[in-house]
Amino acid sequence: MAEVKLIGAWGSPFCFRxxxxxxxxxxxxxxxDHDVHNxxxxxxxxxxxVHKKFPVLVHNGKPICESLVILEYIDETWEKGPSLLPKDPYERAMVRFWAKLLxxxxxxxxxxxxxxxGEEQDKAKEESTEIxxxxxxxxxxKKFFGGDNIGMVDIVANFISYWFIIGQELAGLQVLTKEKFPKLDEWMDEYLNTTIIKENLPPKDKLTAMFKARFEAAAAAGGGGGGGGRGGAPK
Amino acid sequence: MAEVKLIGAWGSPFCFRxxxxxxxxxxxxxxxDHDVHNxxxxxxxxxxxVHKKFPVLVHNGKPICESLVILEYIDETWEKGPSLLPKDPYERAMVRFWAKLLxxxxxxxxxxxxxxxGEEQDKAKEESTEIxxxxxxxxxxKKFFGGDNIGMVDIVANFISYWFIIGQELAGLQVLTKEKFPKLDEWMDEYLNTTIIKENLPPKDKLTAMFKARFEAAAAAGGGGGGGGRGGAPK
Structure with a gap:
């Protein structure tokens, strides 16, 4: 067995983290790559x-679950290389706070x-804007949430920069725009153009097709959106 | 200003952590002690x-929010004294996993x-039992979730040992009993009889009265229980 295995599902922002x-x-x-519906x-x-969800990191045969937990594990286990969390306890607390909020x-x-x-969407748009x-x-x-370099908050926020942008386009929304959020827009640009991100993102057309199917399923189910979009999605 | 302030609400298991x-x-x-409804x-x-919730720990004028984040901050800031999390990265990941699950x-x-x-309650009882x-x-x-000593998971799980036991008594439930969960029962006994816990728990009669009022309010609101019991509760 290889030392490090990541069991995940293609296209999941949680696995991408x-x-x-x-x-x-x-x-x-x-x-x-695992069938997310099984x-x-x-x-x-x-x-x-316990959760029956992805991603699961298996290190020397031992499983670690929940993406936020896995990220801290990776930072503490492979101390060499760039730090995902800062060293100062207060700054670390801030990272955990924002990751949790995200x-x-x-x-x-x-x-x-x-x-x-309808009304549910208006409320969700308002709440999204506030956050x-x-x-x-x-x-x-700052260039990144992590300062000069990508840190844990940037990695956790990846769903905003790519997945949500595709979703908002498909849904015809204007929640996150350059005009309303210039700093977030700059951040998305910096993040998505970082070599490691750019080279590994799932292709946009394939992801768009997956989202489209999901959106149609949600609409068919009444467009409630409560959990419809999750569709057994990994965490 | 004192170096360390805890802004919280009486009777909250989150603040008690x-x-x-x-x-x-x-x-x-x-x-x-702050009015939880304001x-x-x-x-x-x-x-x-962001959350407008308690507890908030203010250390040298800087606020830290969210009880799980605060617990890790305390462990990292005051390294002397018993550790709330173990040193080993895998064991730390397990602590974070269980705290999150709780x-x-x-x-x-x-x-x-x-x-x-009704049906909603039956489903919740089943889910509770599974967890x-x-x-x-x-x-x-093990004596405690933390091993021989109280650790972060014990502290996070305090709502089971005291708050839920009062709640289940008031609701006439038999979800968590000695017969069904002998190890949890032993743990509750050990935990509640630890000097630091015993001497600081909110008095049972006062907490019971508070819960009773909450239960009545939930019943009046249709007994949905969705968020009724939270009632602006701190986190």
Whole structure:
């Protein structure tokens, strides 16, 4: 068995987080692309019986689950290479705070803005805008959320720079624009043009096709957007 | 201004987490008891404009929000005294995994089991049981989740040992019993009888009265339990 395996699903922003971190650290790994809809897969039942979700990082046979947990594990295990978290306890706390906010507040709001309709969508757009304003504020005077280099918050926020931009285009939204969020726009540009990101992002056309199918399924299900867009998505 | 201030609300298991951690570390602090329902409080707007929730730890004038983030901050800032997280990266990842699970899965399920009715309650009881089984499994051969001593998972799980037990009694549930979960039962006993915990827990009668009022409000609102029990609760 290879030392480091990443069990994930193609096109998942959660799995991409782990790939970026491993590549930044220069860690060799094997990517096992798994059917995201197979909740009874022996691999999942073996490595993540609690959540039955991807990504799972398997290091020397030991599984680590939940992308935020995996990112900190990678930073602590492969100390050489660029740090994903700063050294200062207060700055570390800020990184954890924003990473948590991105997953717990920002991502659900952006997803709902894309997948819901009517009043629910208006509310989600408003909530998304409010959260993006906070993010815009933290970028003041900085190239990346991590400062001069990509850090954990940048990696966690990758769903904004690529996945959401595709989603908002498909949904015909104008939530995140250069005019409304100039700093976030600059950040997206810097992030997406970083060699390691640019060379490894899933191709836009293939991702767009996947999203389109998801959007249609959500619309067919009533456009609630509650969890429709998740569709067994990894975490 | 005192060096360490904890802005919180009486009776909150989230604030109690921080109190336990500070006391274990021997850190002197001032507790500022805040009206949990006042979302426009200048203190909240100043220190936690994003979530507008407690607890907030203010250290040398700098605020840290979100109880899991605060616990790691305390462990990294006051390195002397007992460690809340182990040193080994894999064990640290496991602590973060369980802490996250407790907040994101276990707590909502237990709350719903107490506050909902009918089919929704049956489903919540089933989900609670499934999660508690995983927790029971991790206690195998250990006194505390942290091993021989109280660690971060024990502190995060405090809502099970005291708050939920009161809630399940009021709701007439038998979800967490000695017969079904002997290891969790032993753990609760050990945890609640640890001097630092025993001496600082909010009095049971006062907490019961607070819960009773909340249960009645939830029942009046239809017993949905979706978020009724939260009632602007801190995090």
């Amino acid at each position: 782990i790939e970026v971190a491993l590549k930044l650290k220069g860690v060799e790994y094997e990517f096992i 909740k009874k897969s022996p691999l999942l039942l073996k490595y993540n019986p 997953d717990e507040k920002c991502l659900p709001a952006l997803r709902k803005a894309c997948l819901s309709r 993006l304003k906070f993010l815009e504020g933290t970028l003041s005077g | 921080i109190e336990v951690a500070l006391k274990l570390k021997g850190v002197e602090y001032e507790f500022i 979302k426009k409080s200048p203190l909240l707007l100043k220190y936690n404009p 907040d994101e899965k276990c707590l909502p399920a237990l709350r719903k089991a107490c506050l909902s009715r 508690l089984k995983f927790l029971e499994g991790t206690l195998s051969g």
